[in-house]
Amino acid sequence: MTDLTRLTAVETAAAVASRDVSAVEVARAHLDRIAAVDGAVHAFLHVDADGALAQAARVDAGEVTGPLAGVPLALKDVIVTRGVPTTVGSRILEGWRPPYDATVTTRLRDAGVVVLGKTNMDEFAMGSSTEHSAYGPTHNPWDLTRTPGGSGGGSAAAVAAYEAPLGVGTDTGGSIRQPASVTGTVGVKPTYGGVSRFGLVAFSSSLDQAGPCARTVLDAALLHEAIGGHDPADSTSIDAPVPPVVEAARRASVQGLRVAVVRELTGEGYEAGVQERFDEAVALLSELGATVTEVSCPHFVHALPAYYLIAPSEASSNLARFDSVRYGLRVGDDGDRSLEEVMSLTRDAGFGAEVKRRIILGTYALSSGYYDAYYGQAQKVRTLITRDFTAAFEQADVLVSPASPGVAFPLGAKLDDPLAMYRQDLATIPSNLYGGPAMSLPVGLSEGLPVGLQVMAPTMRDDLLYQVGGALEAALHDRWGGPLLASAPELEAARA
Amino acid sequence: MTVPYDQALSEFEAVIGLETHVELGTAAKMFCGCDTSFGAEPNTHTCPVCLGLPGALPVVNAQAIESTIRIGLALHCDIAAWCRFARKNYFYPDMPKNFQTSQYDEPLCTGGYLDVDVPGEDGTPEVVRVPIERVHLEEDTGKSLHVGGATGRIHGASHSLVDYNRAGIPLVEIVTRPVVGTGPRAAEVARAYVAELRDVLRGLGVSDVRMEQGSLRCDVNVSLNRPGQPWGTRSETKNVNSLRSVERAVRSEVERQAARLRDGERIVQETRHFHEDTGLSTPGRSKEEATDYRYFPEPDLAPVAPDPAWVAELRAALPDPPSVRRKRLTAELGLSARDSAAMVNAGVLDLVLATVEAGAPAAEARNMWLGPLAQAANTRGVEAADLPVAPAQVARVVELVSSGALTAGLARQVVDGVLAGEGEPDDVVAGRGLAVVSDEGALGEAVDAALAAQPAVAEKVRAGKVQAVGALVGAVMKATRGQADAPVVRRLLLERLGVEG
Numbered sequence: 001m002t003d004l005t006r007l008t009a010v011e012t013a014a015a016v017a018s019r020d021v022s023a024v025e026v027a028r029a030h031l032d033r034i035a036a037v038d039g040a041v042h043a044f045l046h047v048d049a050d051g052a053l054a055q056a057a058r059v060d061a062g063e064v065t066g067p068l069a070g071v072p073l074a075l076k077d078v079i080v081t082r083g084v085p086t087t088v089g090s091r092i093l094e095g096w097r098p099p100y101d102a103t104v105t106t107r108l109r110d111a112g113v114v115v116l117g118k119t120n121m122d123e124f125a126m127g128s129s130t131e132h133s134a135y136g137p138t139h140n141p142w143d144l145t146r147t148p149g150g151s152g153g154g155s156a157a158a159v160a161a162y163e164a165p166l167g168v169g170t171d172t173g174g175s176i177r178q179p180a181s182v183t184g185t186v187g188v189k190p191t192y193g194g195v196s197r198f199g200l201v202a203f204s205s206s207l208d209q210a211g212p213c214a215r216t217v218l219d220a221a222l223l224h225e226a227i228g229g230h231d232p233a234d235s236t237s238i239d240a241p242v243p244p245v246v247e248a249a250r251r252a253s254v255q256g257l258r259v260a261v262v263r264e265l266t267g268e269g270y271e272a273g274v275q276e277r278f279d280e281a282v283a284l285l286s287e288l289g290a291t292v293t294e295v296s297c298p299h300f301v302h303a304l305p306a307y308y309l310i311a312p313s314e315a316s317s318n319l320a321r322f323d324s325v326r327y328g329l330r331v332g333d334d335g336d337r338s339l340e341e342v343m344s345l346t347r348d349a350g351f352g353a354e355v356k357r358r359i360i361l362g363t364y365a366l367s368s369g370y371y372d373a374y375y376g377q378a379q380k381v382r383t384l385i386t387r388d389f390t391a392a393f394e395q396a397d398v399l400v401s402p403a404s405p406g407v408a409f410p411l412g413a414k415l416d417d418p419l420a421m422y423r424q425d426l427a428t429i430p431s432n433l434y435g436g437p438a439m440s441l442p443v444g445l446s447e448g449l450p451v452g453l454q455v456m457a458p459t460m461r462d463d464l465l466y467q468v469g470g471a472l473e474a475a476l477h478d479r480w481g482g483p484l485l486a487s488a489p490e491l492e493a494a495r496a
Numbered sequence: 497m498t499v500p501y502d503q504a505l506s507e508f509e510a511v512i513g514l515e516t517h518v519e520l521g522t523a524a525k526m527f528c529g530c531d532t533s534f535g536a537e538p539n540t541h542t543c544p545v546c547l548g549l550p551g552a553l554p555v556v557n558a559q560a561i562e563s564t565i566r567i568g569l570a571l572h573c574d575i576a577a578w579c580r581f582a583r584k585n586y587f588y589p590d591m592p593k594n595f596q597t598s599q600y601d602e603p604l605c606t607g608g609y610l611d612v613d614v615p616g617e618d619g620t621p622e623v624v625r626v627p628i629e630r631v632h633l634e635e636d637t638g639k640s641l642h643v644g645g646a647t648g649r650i651h652g653a654s655h656s657l658v659d660y661n662r663a664g665i666p667l668v669e670i671v672t673r674p675v676v677g678t679g680p681r682a683a684e685v686a687r688a689y690v691a692e693l694r695d696v697l698r699g700l701g702v703s704d705v706r707m708e709q710g711s712l713r714c715d716v717n718v719s720l721n722r723p724g725q726p727w728g729t730r731s732e733t734k735n736v737n738s739l740r741s742v743e744r745a746v747r748s749e750v751e752r753q754a755a756r757l758r759d760g761e762r763i764v765q766e767t768r769h770f771h772e773d774t775g776l777s778t779p780g781r782s783k784e785e786a787t788d789y790r791y792f793p794e795p796d797l798a799p800v801a802p803d804p805a806w807v808a809e810l811r812a813a814l815p816d817p818p819s820v821r822r823k824r825l826t827a828e829l830g831l832s833a834r835d836s837a838a839m840v841n842a843g844v845l846d847l848v849l850a851t852v853e854a855g856a857p858a859a860e861a862r863n864m865w866l867g868p869l870a871q872a873a874n875t876r877g878v879e880a881a882d883l884p885v886a887p888a889q890v891a892r893v894v895e896l897v898s899s900g901a902l903t904a905g906l907a908r909q910v911v912d913g914v915l916a917g918e919g920e921p922d923d924v925v926a927g928r929g930l931a932v933v934s935d936e937g938a939l940g941e942a943v944d945a946a947l948a949a950q951p952a953v954a955e956k957v958r959a960g961k962v963q964a965v966g967a968l969v970g971a972v973m974k975a976t977r978g979q980a981d982a983p984v985v986r987r988l989l990l991e992r993l994g995v996e997g
Contacts, residue, residue, distance in 0.1 A: 198551070235555050320585060320593065339589060371790075
């Protein structure tokens with residue numbers, strides 16, 4: 001019998017729909033896989049076996065059908081799930097069981113997707129390695145001594161380690177795409193407002209966006225379509241149909257498409273091996289019929305500093321609610337201490353160093369007397385970056401760059417150097433500031449580790465990502481004789 | 497310690513400013529669908545959004561936007577073509593997100609005015625124009641109950657209880673510009689402004705404007721300066737929750753500041769808390785160590801951009817201002833100028849008119865408000881409008897009397913019950929068992945008892961002095977705690993005494 005964990009989401013759904021296998025069998029196979037390898041990978045913070053099997057049984061009973069019915073999924077622990085622990089990778093929410101479901105959670109259930117559990121992440125999605133999780137790091141399935149990127153390292157690693165064919169991540173500055181890049185998987189940040197944020201524990205409200213993680217472009221498109229679309233409960237949700245992403249992934253053609261390389265997102269700061277794989281992929285796009293040019297987006301060099309003012313500012317306000325009064329951790333409430341002391345002790349004990357760093361940074365940037373120089377100035381940069389995108393999209397249909405400046409780095413390598421960690425998101429942050437969609441997909445190996453290419457499109461043209469990604473993926477699979485992940489080392493061997 | 501008010505204002509000029517918070521009467525909260533009704537069990541009108549649970553997001557209540565624009569239009573403000581909400585960040589346990597979603601530098605309405613009548617030097621009404629700085633929309637906080645301390649304040653309390661039913665109720669803040677040149681009438685102008693504003697809001701139907709329930713709340717700013725000198729440092733007195741208190745708060749602050757200034761001391765910019773019982777205020781936190789609220793545009797909400805055509809429609813559909821409405825209704829009802837003046841003086845004219853609009857005949861409405869309700873207000877030391885009874889409830893009592901279901905005496909008891917929080921008039925009638933007893937069998941015993949107890953009176957009536965029967969009727973009414981149907985009692989008494997009515 002075939003190993004059910006090796007199937008794509010499309011294949012799994014087809015097998016379940018044709019009753020070749022039951023959804024319960026599929027779920028059990030993945031739960032078994034998790035039991036076998038997650039001790040080494042640590043992609044999951046909480047495995048919800050009962051919930052997964054119950055949902056699989058609903059699919060088998062024919063209560064829910066659809067293109068993803070019966071397909072298992074790894075849900076980032078930043079998305080709330082009714083009755084199922086949601087920690088956001090933080091001690092401050094340890095043990096919290098939300099009384100409600102995120103819109104994404106509801107849509108997954110309605111699509112018949114089987115949520116296996118909640119995945120590890122940098123605390124409050126702040127980080128690029130998943131090492132800032134309060135519950136220990138996740139390990140990269142390609143090399144367990146390396147990080148899977150972050151903040152959504154858990155979902156990406158789960159998909160790469162065949163613990164689930166699909167994952168949902170959130171991307172504030174690259175937290176879906178950078179992990180996808182370093183784990184050899186596909187990750188998409190949809191257009192801001194394309195997927196509801198209702199029930200997504202906020203890091204930076206104007207940047208956060210949930211999106212798909214998968215092993216193929218088409219799988220990602222199906223998931224994108226399932227979770228996307230207008231939600232009246234999110235005022236920033238776009239009231240328009242989901243762009244035709246599945247159709248685009250199937251069309252998978254770049255014939256006549258104008259593709260532009262962003263000059264500011266190549267060269268210095270990018271590892272040589274990454275740059276080589278990227279250049280080869282761009283050449284391949286040209287061979288496939290795309291017109292390749294170069295554009296300049298001069299303000300992209302200010303994206304990182306602008307991001308590190310806007311995101312922490314919003315975070316400093318969003319994270320104020322974690323005060324021990326209504327839910328979550330409470331420390332020092334001995335009957336003598338004042339409310340302020342208990343709040344203060346709780347926040348000190350409950351938040352990790354990186355979260356505190358960003359709260360302080362954001363508090364400072366919003367302070368009276370500094371607001372204009374920091375937060376206000378950063379918003380102006382954001383406008384300039386948006387203009388860069390608009391101008392570039394007059395010359396090209398999509399923009400491309402390496403998704404991450406390097407391959408997966410060793411655990412601990414950047415923990416003492418926050419700026420080095422922040423630079424992991426050099427290429428991904430501009431799309432967050434602009435709001436447009438972007439994808440990372442694997443284009444080869446450097447030093448035996450995956451390299452990702454990023455495709456960026458205009459807002460609400462998410463379909464273009466899938467069109468380009470699908471074409472490139474097909475050509476690369478031909479060249480490699482199969483998916484890149486097939487060349488990843490066997491985890492069982494790694495454990496032995 | 498203090499300088500008498502009149503003396504203070506002959507020596508100093510007062511600059512006053514008023515910030516009024518109005519809870520809108522929308523069915524749902526500002527950013528979620530929760531019920532807004534008052535008096536529910538604590539924490540039962542809550543959901544993930546108004547509890548600020550992780551991941552929850554706000555959605556603006558369109559009705560609240562409309563109400564705010566109508567308030568702005570009624571106050572002659574400009575309506576913003578585009579504006580945003582802002583987050584006001586500070587930690588307090590009754591604020592679920594530890595920020596309040598409010599408006600900061602982009603309010604929905606700006607730059608209006610409200611004309612108010614105050615008695616001039618010779619007693620004739622004089623119009624004072626109070627300039628309005630802004631009208632903006634925000635969410636209310638929850639309510640904290642501090643237990644175990646002497647003051648009910650958080651300081652010294654052993655623990656605190658928080659009720660989030662109020663959290664997220666739409667709140668409109670109406671801020672005046674500094675009001676200058678009020679001379680010796682600063683306190684009266686402040687009071688008249690709040691009273692007129694309340695009537696405007698009631699006329700718009702956007703709020704039940706009940707100061708005693710906190711749906712209309714006032715902060716009073718006062719500073720003093722010597723004539724010709726720059727404005728002084730102001731204090732902000734919070735928690736001023738009746739019309740009478742608005743006037744008293746200004747008075748006490750004028751008297752306090754004048755004394756300090758006269759002694760050469762300086763006024764500290766601070767927040768003060770008003771105490772209804774003493775009419776005085778005590779210092780709260782000093783503004784010198786003021787919180788930095790770190791305002792920034794609320795990223796979870798789309799900007800508000802009211803369609804100008806819609807705003808024009810709202811403007812065209814505004815009701816008459818209270819002054820115009822008063823004139824029209826008093827004319828329609830044929831109320832004499834003297835009657836109107838009496839009702840204005842008692843602060844009940846608008847209440848009478850509202851009661852009439854709720855269906856009561858003018859004379860009965862007038863009698864209720866100038867009679868038992870004016871007395872109740874007097875006993876409680878509040879304005880009639882601050883009594884916890886609505887014109888519609890008064891109209892219902894009047895209706896019950898005219899239908900014969902209640903006597904005048906019972907009506908008074910029903911009013912007492914409503915004021916005591918026993919619910920609607922019909923609830924009080926049912927709860928207290930106040931229906932009129934006209935059953936002759938049931939009344940017979942009380943009639944016989946009255947005749948037996950007062951044989952001398954009975955004899956007088958028998959002897960032809962029919963009007964003496966009143967004493968016996970009174971005794972029966974007393975014995976039945978006012979529930980007997982008096983005409984029936986009278987007839988029964990006369991029958992037994994063998995006298996023709």
